[in-house]
Amino acid sequence: xxxxxxxxxxxxxxxxxxKDKPGALLPILHGIQDALGYIPADSVPAIAxxxxxxxxxxxxxxxxxxxxxDTPPGKQTIHICRAESCQAMGGKQLEQHVKDQLGIDxxxxxxxxxxSLEPVYCLGNCACSPAIQIGDxxxxxxxxxxxxxxxxxxxxxx
Amino acid sequence: MSISVYVPCDSSAVSLGxxxxxxxxxxxxxxxxxxxxxxxxxxxxxxxLEPLVEVLTDTGRIAYGPVQTSDVKALFDADFLHGxxxxxxxxxxxxxxxxxxxxxxxxxxxxITDPISLDDYLANDGxxxxxxxxxxxxxxxxxxxxxxxxRGRGGAAFPTGIKWNTVLNTASEQKYIICNADEGDSGTFSxxxxxxxxxxxxxxxxxxxxxxxxxxxxxxxxxVEYPHAHIALNAAIEKAYAGGYLGNxxxxxxxxxxxxxxxxxxxxxxxxxxSLMESLEGxxxxxxxxxxxxxxxxxxxxxxxxxxxxxxxxxxxxxxxxGDYYRDFGMGRSRGTLPLQLAGNIKHAGLVELAFGLTLRExxxxxxxxxxxxxxxxxVQVGGPLGAxxxxxxxxxxxxxEAFAANWTVLGHGGVVVFDDTxxxxxxxxxxxxxxxxxxxxxxxxxxxxxxxxxxVIDEIxxxxxxxxxxxxxxxxxxxxxxxxLCALGGMTxxxxxxxxxxxxxxxxxxDTTNAA
Numbered sequence: 219x220x221x222x223x224x225x226x227x228x229x230x231x232x233x234x235x236x237k238d239k240p241g242a243l244l245p246i247l248h249g250i251q252d253a254l255g256y257i258p259a260d261s262v263p264a265i266a267x268x269x270x271x272x273x274x275x276x277x278x279x280x281x282x283x284x285x286x287x288d289t290p291p292g293k294q295t296i297h298i299c300r301a302e303s304c305q306a307m308g309g310k311q312l313e314q315h316v317k318d319q320l321g322i323d324x325x326x327x328x329x330x331x332x333x334s335l336e337p338v339y340c341l342g343n344c345a346c347s348p349a350i351q352i353g354d355x356x357x358x359x360x361x362x363x364x365x366x367x368x369x370x371x372x373x374x375x376x
Numbered sequence: 377m378s379i380s381v382y383v384p385c386d387s388s389a390v391s392l393g394x395x396x397x398x399x400x401x402x403x404x405x406x407x408x409x410x411x412x413x414x415x416x417x418x419x420x421x422x423x424x425l426e427p428l429v430e431v432l433t434d435t436g437r438i439a440y441g442p443v444q445t446s447d448v449k450a451l452f453d454a455d456f457l458h459g460x461x462x463x464x465x466x467x468x469x470x471x472x473x474x475x476x477x478x479x480x481x482x483x484x485x486x487x488i489t490d491p492i493s494l495d496d497y498l499a500n501d502g503x504x505x506x507x508x509x510x511x512x513x514x515x516x517x518x519x520x521x522x523x524x525x526x527r528g529r530g531g532a533a534f535p536t537g538i539k540w541n542t543v544l545n546t547a548s549e550q551k552y553i554i555c556n557a558d559e560g561d562s563g564t565f566s567x568x569x570x571x572x573x574x575x576x577x578x579x580x581x582x583x584x585x586x587x588x589x590x591x592x593x594x595x596x597x598x599x600v601e602y603p604h605a606h607i608a609l610n611a612a613i614e615k616a617y618a619g620g621y622l623g624n625x626x627x628x629x630x631x632x633x634x635x636x637x638x639x640x641x642x643x644x645x646x647x648x649x650x651s652l653m654e655s656l657e658g659x660x661x662x663x664x665x666x667x668x669x670x671x672x673x674x675x676x677x678x679x680x681x682x683x684x685x686x687x688x689x690x691x692x693x694x695x696x697x698x699g700d701y702y703r704d705f706g707m708g709r710s711r712g713t714l715p716l717q718l719a720g721n722i723k724h725a726g727l728v729e730l731a732f733g734l735t736l737r738e739x740x741x742x743x744x745x746x747x748x749x750x751x752x753x754x755x756v757q758v759g760g761p762l763g764a765x766x767x768x769x770x771x772x773x774x775x776x777x778e779a780f781a782a783n784w785t786v787l788g789h790g791g792v793v794v795f796d797d798t799x800x801x802x803x804x805x806x807x808x809x810x811x812x813x814x815x816x817x818x819x820x821x822x823x824x825x826x827x828x829x830x831x832x833v834i835d836e837i838x839x840x841x842x843x844x845x846x847x848x849x850x851x852x853x854x855x856x857x858x859x860x861x862l863c864a865l866g867g868m869t870x871x872x873x874x875x876x877x878x879x880x881x882x883x884x885x886x887x888d889t890t891n892a893a
Contacts, residue, residue: 240676244655282817300807302720339814340601342559345388345424346391
């Protein structure tokens with residue numbers, strides 16, 4: 219089986235299992251992104267067909283939401299909170315440090331494919347600012363030093 | 377008999393290492409052949425003390441914190457399992473001033489119980505509200521909520537009972553209850569704490585809402601940034617179904633209520649109720665025109681209650697103890713309690729649930745202990761990214777919807793973000809405009825275009841270009857946003873922007889104050 223057929227099979231399985239829910243499009247998009255890490259452009263026709271929507275409508279929904287992505291992410295995605303509470307505790311300096319350390323800007327992936335970097339507007343961890351999230355793990359009171367330690371640990375695990 | 381040890385599962389506690397502490401305590405106990413019962417409770421909301429470990433002793437629960445993994449061995453050596461003395465010992469948790477001075481109604485159980493234990497919930501007054509509601513008529517349930525004076529805790533402060541009454545009186549085969557759990561405001565985390573720390577109280581509140589208005593389907597629209605809350609809610613919903621508290625026959629009443637969690641996808645605008653419903657229907661989160669009100673034509677065109685997490689989580693205690701009990705807390709038209717969230721540059725960041733009426737200054741200094749950096753507090757943003765910045769001269773404002781409105785400020789969802797004197801208010805105002813541009817749904821022109829032009833104008837001002845021309849331009853633009861936007865995103869972005877400009881003109885390079893007027 220080629221890689222692209224297995225992607226299409228995954229997409230189809232997600233569509234089949236969720237398409238009868240009311241308002242099924244977001245659950246389907248989440249299902250695909252959970253399984254593949256992104257929503258491949260060539261999955262749009264299948265989703266459109268499964269939900270009796272136009273491809274434009276499906277594309278419009280994918281592009282509306284910041285969380286959905288149409289390119290594969292790095293092995294791990296780092297979300298840095300840019301919101302006010304984190305700014306009040308040095309979030310901007312942390313942002314700059316992270317970008318310098320990884321050598322990438324927001325919406326980019328490191329050359330080795332290890333990390334993608336995305337901004338986030340609040341992780342609800344405002345009592346422990348500044349905050350970042352890597353995968354589902356949330357980190358509070360993050361400093362430049364603790365960020366480096368976290369990243370080194372993640373690299374060793376990888 | 378094993379000793380009960382509590383280590384919070386709250387994601388803020390986890391963000392500071394609570395999972396590692398829990399593992400280290402379990403391991404150390406095994407090594408020493410001591411039998412312990414490790415419980416992952418919610419957080420008490422004293423976040424500067426997290427990870428906060430509690431031990432149940434003969435004299436109640438004794439707290440230790442903030443605990444690091446390197447402290448665990450020493451804690452065992454100090455016999456913390458029996459309340460032994462140690463540098464991190466805080467004494468009886470309930471006696472800590474920060475907690476003792478609070479009036480916890482909605483947060484009554486949080487930090488005390490195991491969040492996903494139905495037995496624990498039932499043993500701590502859980503489902504008493506539902507049990508009362510099942511004996512009452514729909515109109516009486518709505519009346520109890522109306523009598524309580526509860527107003528929408530999401531920010532808009534619309535009376536919950538009136539909203540419910542509209543849905544009750546709108547005839548339809550299908551009605552919905554939506555919980556708006558898209559808590560996207562910076563500086564707010566009370567919804568998250570409820571969902572992670574006491575998910576059953578939200579489920580119970582939604583079930584009561586369903587009974588009251590005749591809706592048999594509920595959705596919790598949860599932001600994707602809250603993975604821990606997602607897990608906790610789904611675990612609790614499963615147990616509620618198994619225990620007969622959700623499903624087709626709630627506690628043998630023959631009445632049905634079903635509940636499902638739906639995830640958002642990183643769009644702040646989906647916290648606006650009509651945008652949220654579009655998103656639930658599987659569309660782009662474009663704001664709808666009102667009317668029709670969601671209470672008459674909401675999700676899939678059906679009558680729909682849309683309430684915030686805290687509003688719904690306040691319903692069980694109202695049905696348990698009566699509308700009067702809840703109404704007796706508070707001041708003026710702000711009845712009951714508000715879970716305030718102290719965040720940003722503050723020494724004692726955390727959750728403070730109080731009756732309305734305390735002043736902001738008391739909250740900042742008596743509870744918060746001043747700034748975390750020890751520098752003077754310059755400004756406080758209350759009510760999220762669409763809330764105004766308050767300068768020191770406004771710190772005596774009582775925490776009350778009307779008192780805040782009279783100052784051209786907003787209490788909103790109760791988030792309080794503190795900035796010390798290093799804050800650059802022009803840079804913050806620029807961020808507020810940029811945020812509006814990033815998050816605008818694009819439906820109305822003032823918000824879609826105005827936010828981008830606003831960012832550009834503030835950039836000009838920051839760069840010192842034609843300040844005397846650009847300040848009036850910024851004010852004019854804010855006026856357009858304020859009066860011409862379809863929803864609160866465009867309509868309220870001028871609050872932080874103009875309050876920053878009005879109170880801190882020097883940060884914008886305005887030296888002659890008449891220029892700023």
